[in-house]
Amino acid sequence: MKTIKSILCVLFLTLSFVARSQDLAPIVQNVNKAKDVSEFIQVRSKLERFVALQPQQWLPGYYLAYVDVQLSFRVAAKEEKLQYLSEAETYLNKLTELKETDKSENYTLKGFRLYALIASDPQANGPKYSGEIINDYETALGINPNNPRALVLLAIYKNDMAKFMHQTYGNFQKDLEKASAILADENGTSLVPTWGKGWVDFALNKK
Amino acid sequence: MQQKMKEIALLFLLLIAGVISGFAQLRTVEGKVLNEQSKPIANANVFIKGTVDGATSDSLGHFSFTTDEKGEITLCSRMLGYAAFTVQVPGNNSSALVLIMRPDNITLDNVVISAGNFRLKGDSQFGKMSAVDIVTTAGSNGDLYHSLGTLPGVQLVGESGKLFIRGGDSDESQTYIDEMHVLSPYTTSGENDPVRGRYSPFMFEGINFSTGAGSSEYAQGLSGVLSLNTKDVSPISKTGVNVSSVGMGGGGTQAFEKGSVSVNLDYEDLGAYHKLIPDRLNWIKPYKLFSGSGQVRFNPNQRTVFKTFIGYDRTTFVQQITSLDNPTTRDFGMKDDNFYLNSTYQKTTESGYKIFAGAAFSFKNQHIDNAVLPEDTYREKEWEVHLKTKATKRFTDFLRINAGLENFFRHDETAYTYSSTVHPDSISHSISALFATAIININPNLYAELSDRMEYTSINHEWNSNPRLAMNYTLNGIHFSGVIGKYTQLPENKYLMLNKDLPAEECTQYVGGMYYEKKDKIYRIETYYKKYNDLALQEPTALNSNGYGYSKGVDVFFNDRSLFKNFEYMLAYSFNLSKRKYQDYTELSTPQYATTHNATASIKYNIPALKSILGLTNRFASGRPYHDPTKEGIMNSTTGFYNSVDMSVTYLASKKIIIYASASNLLGRQNVYNYNYTADTASPEGYRRTPLLDSSTHFFYIGIFITLSGKTAYDVSNF
Numbered sequence: 007m008k009t010i011k012s013i014l015c016v017l018f019l020t021l022s023f024v025a026r027s028q029d030l031a032p033i034v035q036n037v038n039k040a041k042d043v044s045e046f047i048q049v050r051s052k053l054e055r056f057v058a059l060q061p062q063q064w065l066p067g068y069y070l071a072y073v074d075v076q077l078s079f080r081v082a083a084k085e086e087k088l089q090y091l092s093e094a095e096t097y098l099n100k101l102t103e104l105k106e107t108d109k110s111e112n113y114t115l116k117g118f119r120l121y122a123l124i125a126s127d128p129q130a131n132g133p134k135y136s137g138e139i140i141n142d143y144e145t146a147l148g149i150n151p152n153n154p155r156a157l158v159l160l161a162i163y164k165n166d167m168a169k170f171m172h173q174t175y176g177n178f179q180k181d182l183e184k185a186s187a188i189l190a191d192e193n194g195t196s197l198v199p200t201w202g203k204g205w206v207d208f209a210l211n212k213k
Numbered sequence: 214m215q216q217k218m219k220e221i222a223l224l225f226l227l228l229i230a231g232v233i234s235g236f237a238q239l240r241t242v243e244g245k246v247l248n249e250q251s252k253p254i255a256n257a258n259v260f261i262k263g264t265v266d267g268a269t270s271d272s273l274g275h276f277s278f279t280t281d282e283k284g285e286i287t288l289c290s291r292m293l294g295y296a297a298f299t300v301q302v303p304g305n306n307s308s309a310l311v312l313i314m315r316p317d318n319i320t321l322d323n324v325v326i327s328a329g330n331f332r333l334k335g336d337s338q339f340g341k342m343s344a345v346d347i348v349t350t351a352g353s354n355g356d357l358y359h360s361l362g363t364l365p366g367v368q369l370v371g372e373s374g375k376l377f378i379r380g381g382d383s384d385e386s387q388t389y390i391d392e393m394h395v396l397s398p399y400t401t402s403g404e405n406d407p408v409r410g411r412y413s414p415f416m417f418e419g420i421n422f423s424t425g426a427g428s429s430e431y432a433q434g435l436s437g438v439l440s441l442n443t444k445d446v447s448p449i450s451k452t453g454v455n456v457s458s459v460g461m462g463g464g465g466t467q468a469f470e471k472g473s474v475s476v477n478l479d480y481e482d483l484g485a486y487h488k489l490i491p492d493r494l495n496w497i498k499p500y501k502l503f504s505g506s507g508q509v510r511f512n513p514n515q516r517t518v519f520k521t522f523i524g525y526d527r528t529t530f531v532q533q534i535t536s537l538d539n540p541t542t543r544d545f546g547m548k549d550d551n552f553y554l555n556s557t558y559q560k561t562t563e564s565g566y567k568i569f570a571g572a573a574f575s576f577k578n579q580h581i582d583n584a585v586l587p588e589d590t591y592r593e594k595e596w597e598v599h600l601k602t603k604a605t606k607r608f609t610d611f612l613r614i615n616a617g618l619e620n621f622f623r624h625d626e627t628a629y630t631y632s633s634t635v636h637p638d639s640i641s642h643s644i645s646a647l648f649a650t651a652i653i654n655i656n657p658n659l660y661a662e663l664s665d666r667m668e669y670t671s672i673n674h675e676w677n678s679n680p681r682l683a684m685n686y687t688l689n690g691i692h693f694s695g696v697i698g699k700y701t702q703l704p705e706n707k708y709l710m711l712n713k714d715l716p717a718e719e720c721t722q723y724v725g726g727m728y729y730e731k732k733d734k735i736y737r738i739e740t741y742y743k744k745y746n747d748l749a750l751q752e753p754t755a756l757n758s759n760g761y762g763y764s765k766g767v768d769v770f771f772n773d774r775s776l777f778k779n780f781e782y783m784l785a786y787s788f789n790l791s792k793r794k795y796q797d798y799t800e801l802s803t804p805q806y807a808t809t810h811n812a813t814a815s816i817k818y819n820i821p822a823l824k825s826i827l828g829l830t831n832r833f834a835s836g837r838p839y840h841d842p843t844k845e846g847i848m849n850s851t852t853g854f855y856n857s858v859d860m861s862v863t864y865l866a867s868k869k870i871i872i873y874a875s876a877s878n879l880l881g882r883q884n885v886y887n888y889n890y891t892a893d894t895a896s897p898e899g900y901r902r903t904p905l906l907d908s909s910t911h912f913f914y915i916g917i918f919i920t921l922s923g924k925t926a927y928d929v930s931n932f
Binding site: 047048050051052054055056058059086089090093099100102103129130133134136137138141142167170171172 | 256258260262263264265266267268269289291293294345346448449450451514515774779781819821824826865867868920928
């Protein structure tokens, strides 16, 4: 009887909580589905509320930084791009102080942010951040060699640089296939970053 | 059993009631978000504190959402570029709310355009210069000071290499690294051979260059301040080596989770270069420079940074000199040791105070044989200790305060020996200062900066107050700024050694300007008037402080990166009229270094097909005044104009190898900086005239930079 009571109490509390609050999982799904600025802004607002509510959780801050980077690609004004990228940097720096943060994912996102910074002004920022971006992706892969996001972004960057140097990056296809296979195995849970498939598709089309 | 069933049923009821209550009694919160001008703010994030209940405002600023929160709620509104806004909303009022948002502190703090100041920080929307920009500027030869020479307000003094700003002498400009003073920022060079900066531009991520009316925080700079900031964090472990036409070097950084250690060593020897491309100087022993530097950075957390920088260099050469007055040649032999240590601590507290503390030690030891006459020697030992602490805090959106105190302890001793007779001299003194600045944001488009620097100089027991007022107004994206400030600086040591009672030299500056930036174009114009008083003056009877003078002019700057892809060009023009009665100018006259017109046109073209960045710079300056003893008056003649076309190429041989090459004065013009006269009875005019030329017509440089470590590329910085 005591066990039944305990189970019911836990069920009561859980259901009450679920009913009263929103889950991060659908928001993360919306991040992965978002295409245009207004969709990203909507999902950004929700993530920002989660960060305010749970500042010690790394995933909301991580995804907020990711959305900021995505928005920097999509807004037209350079000043606004830099504002989003500056905020992304602030969140990424905060994540480094949280014990739960997946360091490999954090380094990948740092590199991705630099990629966006270069995209905002290739002429000025390309020479400035080239070294750091490679370092971030390779550090991410040093921590987790099977990080598909680091794999695909590093492959894209190396391929772009090889083209610039009138060379070819021989492992491009292999890296993309490896990243694609790992992404396919990811179970879509909201507890870890799951983005990246779009970049594999982008790279395959770009190739 | 029946009792137990009742308990279970009750629990079920509670469960259902609890869940239902979660969906019931929803309350609507709605209103609009406006800025201070009552214009709607779209995309603001409005939510109830402590919940995820909220909405994003639409293009009309409207928001609306439902919540089951009862009673009084705390409503928050957030928007990038605006200060977070919170308001208490009572339980009976959740509709027609109006939230007024103001620009946030960070946005306010980012207003960096003020008259006289160039902020050259890489990521700043206003900043356009980084280490890469510096080395790819043709004519800079990879040197920070040469590169700054292409900016408006900097006057071309080719034989010196130092910064001469807006009619001011070179010692009126000071260099700071991480807010700490650098006593001797330039290398030592031979006679009429331009100096270079001691420190590689790759060490710095922020370059703030004030060409006038700069912050009261910086001491002893009547004309300008160059404030350099090293990297707070160096996350990449890397090593690299380089070989060039003048030497070789190498170094690296080891990054740790919470810090890094960087080391760099360089060796220059111009012997081989001068054998291949002789210059006008007669080198008995070639110019050699060994330099080593290191930095330790420690970031225990995101809010705290410890940095220690250490640098040492030794310069040696022997140069044969034939003086006009003395036909006997002498071997001018230089040995120069320079040491610099700088340690800083920065912390941002939870309560928003930014605290800074630093200590720096500069030491210079110079030994010159045959300095002025054959068989003489000159020795100089000079050191400085600089201690500084300050705190910055934004108290409200309206007010930010920056205040601190600092001390300089200085010692300089010289000994001139000739015919076994030693003529020693020395001074030891200190400068103590208290500075405070209030930055007042009157409204988002108007801010004022009111500051004062109270300084006590022990050598002459003098107090000085240096008040400064800066105003900045933005209208339709155009920044208008104006500054009035008073600046003081002790006379040069050579004068203080002769007269320790000389008061501080004084300069009052009035600067006004406009700045506009749009679509990769920057327009800037500034006008200034500088009034000098109490300048050291060597009159026939005494050394006193009766000197005075003025400098006035206009600086114009235009930069365009939008003409076509991968192409950038920059135009800078400075007009200056400057006259002084000071030092050995016993009449009010234009100093020998000053030129009326300075202009620079510079282009950079990134050519992906060639994996190269091409730089081309044309520098022009009108003639320099000089004194011709065959004419009446002083500084009565003018040299021909200066012109130099310089080129540089940066070639990415591979991601690990960068080749940089530069050539100066492609057209081979003989630029004359001055004429020296000596009595010559054989000459019909009674004088013999010798032009002061560049030590060499051209300077060629080629360097190969190789990255050795695996995790980085396209990076020549070892720091």
